[in-house]
Amino acid sequence: MKKSLVLAGLCAAAFPVFSSMASAGPIESACLRSGRDAASRALCGCIQEVADMTLKGNDQRRAAKFFRNPDQAHEVWVSQRPADDEFWDRYKNFGAMAEAYCAQ
Template sequence: MKLVGAVITVSFLPLAALAGPIQSACLKSDRQAASRSLCTCIQQAADMTLTGSDQRRAAKFFRDPDEAQDVRMSKSDNDNAFWARYRSFGDMAEAYCAG
């Protein structure tokens, strides 16, 4: 019985509350091509390729593209490993979400 109540409660939550970090950042961006369906697709690609922590870090790139450049140019092993995962995400999103 409690499960039914939880399902009903969840159905009334705003969609943004259920969005992942990439989808939220995409929807908030000023990019003209950012639509709900495209941002949802990109989030799905992120869910397949990035951890939650990686998604939160990558979401910041929507607000500050210079941060992406800083990570890409970094000499840090952690940044390089993240960038490799981020590129895999980008390749997946491009293939998965291309119209």
């Protein structure tokens, strides 16, 4: 009985950790795969938290592509399309908040 309670307690404590690992968002995944020296699970997770607060899913997926191909960010930045300008404003807000919130 005692072992069952201990095992149940450990499973309950571990569940949030494993579920958060399994449900990494697009920004966190791209950050972790980026190969940058500063990319850590803690930092990339923090950046994903900010993305969840500031960007919708389609914006997150679009921004995640910038980790693989930074030239895409430049293309959006210089674009004359109103939709790109609106996205860029949201992306800049996300970047500023992530920098302030996740600074180490």
